[in-house]
Amino acid sequence: MPHFWTWFGYCTPPFAMHPARAKASLAPGVWTLGSMLDSTSLGVFVASTDGILETMGDFGLGVSTRRHTNQPKKLRRGEQRDKNPKGTMATTNFTSIPTIDLSLASSPTTKPKLLSQLRHALVSIGFLYITNHDISPSTITSLTAALPPLFALPASAKQEAALENSPHFLGYSGTGSETTAGVADLREQFEFCTPHTFSPSELTSDGKSRKKNPNEPLYEQLKGPNQYPASFPDLESIVETYITSLTNLSTTFLTLVAESLNLPSSALHTYLSDTHRLKLVHYPPNPSSSSTTLARVQGVGPHKDSSGWFTFLLQASPPHVDGLQALNKRGDWIDVPNVPGTLVVNIGQGFEVITNGVCKATVHRVLGTRSERFSVPFFLGLRRDLRRGEAVGGLGAHFAEGKWRGDGEEGEGGEGVESAEGREVDSAWLTGRYDVWGEAQLRTKIRSHRDVGRRFYEEVFEGYVGGE
Ligand SMILES: O=C(O)CCC(=O)C(=O)O
Numbered sequence: 395m396p397h398f399w400t401w402f403g404y405c406t407p408p409f410a411m412h413p414a415r416a417k418a419s420l421a422p423g424v425w426t427l428g429s430m431l432d433s434t435s436l437g438v439f440v441a442s443t444d445g446i447l448e449t450m451g452d453f454g455l456g457v458s459t460r461r462h463t464n465q466p467k468k469l470r471r472g473e474q475r476d477k478n479p480k481g482t483m484a485t486t487n488f489t490s491i492p493t494i495d496l497s498l499a500s501s502p503t504t505k506p507k508l509l510s511q512l513r514h515a516l517v518s519i520g521f522l523y524i525t526n527h528d529i530s531p532s533t534i535t536s537l538t539a540a541l542p543p544l545f546a547l548p549a550s551a552k553q554e555a556a557l558e559n560s561p562h563f564l565g566y567s568g569t570g571s572e573t574t575a576g577v578a579d580l581r582e583q584f585e586f587c588t589p590h591t592f593s594p595s596e597l598t599s600d601g602k603s604r605k606k607n608p609n610e611p612l613y614e615q616l617k618g619p620n621q622y623p624a625s626f627p628d629l630e631s632i633v634e635t636y637i638t639s640l641t642n643l644s645t646t647f648l649t650l651v652a653e654s655l656n657l658p659s660s661a662l663h664t665y666l667s668d669t670h671r672l673k674l675v676h677y678p679p680n681p682s683s684s685s686t687t688l689a690r691v692q693g694v695g696p697h698k699d700s701s702g703w704f705t706f707l708l709q710a711s712p713p714h715v716d717g718l719q720a721l722n723k724r725g726d727w728i729d730v731p732n733v734p735g736t737l738v739v740n741i742g743q744g745f746e747v748i749t750n751g752v753c754k755a756t757v758h759r760v761l762g763t764r765s766e767r768f769s770v771p772f773f774l775g776l777r778r779d780l781r782r783g784e785a786v787g788g789l790g791a792h793f794a795e796g797k798w799r800g801d802g803e804e805g806e807g808g809e810g811v812e813s814a815e816g817r818e819v820d821s822a823w824l825t826g827r828y829d830v831w832g833e834a835q836l837r838t839k840i841r842s843h844r845d846v847g848r849r850f851y852e853e854v855f856e857g858y859v860g861g862e
């Protein structure tokens with residue numbers, strides 16, 4: 395079915411015309427003529443497609459985007475929707491993100507309170523703030539202060555460390571080069587991983603990447619040397635110090651997670667990877683963004699984190715710079731405000747599998763803002779060779795379905811339901827399409843950075859990217 399789009403009014407390229415916005419939702423062949431009017435904008439569209447309509451219009455009051463689908467509208471109190479096909483628990487109708495004070499762990503009198511709050515956040519929400527996390531203020535300040543000058547470097551300096559030259563998906567990628575949910579994200583980023591020492595014979599002649607080793611699985615290529623722009627000599631030590639601090643924090647955090655879920659304190663450490671990933675992210679200012687969601691472009695589209703089992707996110711801009719949102723069960727986007735002194739922790743797909751869906755990877759996104767925004771997600775890695783059988787079977791009896799029924803409930807609606815928008819999010823390991831974690835992760839990376847996939851992973855490219 396050909397995609398055909400006609401737009402009236404002004405749209406901001408390249409976001410307006412991205413063909414991937416047309417995703418299955420309208421009945422094939424349906425022609426639609428429509429208009430929209432809301433508090434900030436007026437627009438008109440005509441489209442014939444087999445996909446979602448995305449409208450954008452600007453008649454003087456700002457660019458506006460909205461997805462029009464034929465999916466069920468949001469449920470009202472008491473309404474029913476089909477159960478999640480997997481039958482797992484889902485996050486609840488949370489309306490705010492809880493804060494866990496890690497200093498409560500230091501006293502036997504206060505630790506039970508922390509564990510109970512943590513359990514609630516993990517089972518019912520999948521998103522939380524941590525305070526008193528003991529990352530030294532100087533480590534955070536050095537990193538935060540480095541971001542504006544780093545991203546202000548000339549394009550050629552950033553391109554020296556281009557991710558497109560790295561089979562390990564490490565380095566700089568420019569605005570619009572990554573896609574989420576089929577749409578280009580309005581952000582630029584540097585991606586790094588835990589540093590390792592490689593022997594010269596393991597590396598290519600320019601030293602920038604690790605050669606493929608026919609004796610190891612392809613997904614081992616996710617591990618390789620980092621790339622830094624030569625004109626920012628301090629960056630390597632700033633990044634490495636931060637990765638070390640976050641590795642220590644997250645490993646300790648896993649102990650609390652295990653205890654809060656009634657497991658022995660070291661029960662989760664067996665799944666830990668030797669390699670974690672860190673991103674430095676810059677969302678450029680988007681002057682046409684208004685304060686309403688309708689009029690904001692995609693910083694990063696709706697997704698579940700696929701790079702590990704927990705993400706520790708530093709919102710590295712002044713507190714008024716917002717944009718991060720998490721999706722609750724009812725399909726409402728809940729703001730995750732930027733609170734100084736905190737890190738945001740959210741569950742990734744790996745942990746959802748390990749806990750048999752008891753702790754869900756919550757869908758989230760970032761909206762573009764008028765001010766530029768910086769953020770630093772650290773993705774705690776899962777062993778690349780971890781198989782679903784081991785992940786699910788390991789703690790399977792503990793997280794057996796039924797045992798935790800009721801734990802995820804909060805307010806109306808009951809458990810086991812995920813919003814239609816949440817169910818649309820691609821999650822290959824969760825749905826069991828790939829057996830090994832490393833393979834599922836490689837596929838996600840290739841789909842997000844297709845230029846790298848085409849260049850370095852010819853043998854699997856079609857299989858991973860075709861059949862979307
Ligand atoms: O920038 C943010 O606040 C969140 C980024 C994010 O969700 C991601 O990179 O996975």
Ligand SMILES: [Fe+2]
Nearest residue numbers: 697698699758
């Ligand atoms: Fe994320």
